[in-house]
Amino acid sequence: MFSFFKKKERYTDTNLTYSSIAVDMHSHVLPGIDDGAQNPQESIYLIRKMMEAGITKIIATPHIMADYYKNTAESINGALSILKEALVEEQIEIEIEAAAEHYFDETFEDRINNHKLMIIGENYVLFEFSFISPPPNAFPVIQRLIQLGHKPILAHPERYSYLDVDQIRTYRDWGCCLQLNTISLTGYYGKTAQKTAEALIDNQLVDFISSDMHHPKHADAFKYALRLPYVHRLLTDYPLKNILLK
């Protein structure tokens, strides 16, 4: 186990699973199209780990980024088909859909206006910010999404070190749902992200939780997170919306 896990408060009851949320709605398990799983074998390893942890439906969300991952509906649906064939071959039964994690770059607004978004469930749109600075045009773009009937979800707000809890709350006040990475609570992304994640939970600001699964270390942390009191609270006594996507 990773060294940063050692000193944390944890439950010895390891029976808790993610079955109460059922749906993992942010992951990079589609093969070969972003920085997540690189082939169907890697996808299957991660999916098995998610199923062992109690997930019964996966919504895969590859990056769409103008600079690095120029994914389209075609590339994403193509990777989904390849993965589904591999799942059949391995006799793994899991509900799996594809959407995207849209990067808030200069192409995001065009995608919105040209109806090129990859939608989760009933009109949810998952997007992420740069880790360096917030986009200056966040407010009008979020308003445009809402005007078009979309429900924006800001991915892992606890990971943007330039945002404090009050600033994150502002995005929620503007109409965004907030999606926390469960593994932030283990310290995987550092102390600041962990503390912000805890404060978001304490302030009742979390709408969705997810794995943001890219590789086996994330799978280990996702499992380990089940031993943390904050994750226990999220899974047993918190109004999360994941189940609405079932």
Ligand SMILES: [Fe+2]
């Ligand atoms: Fe992600």
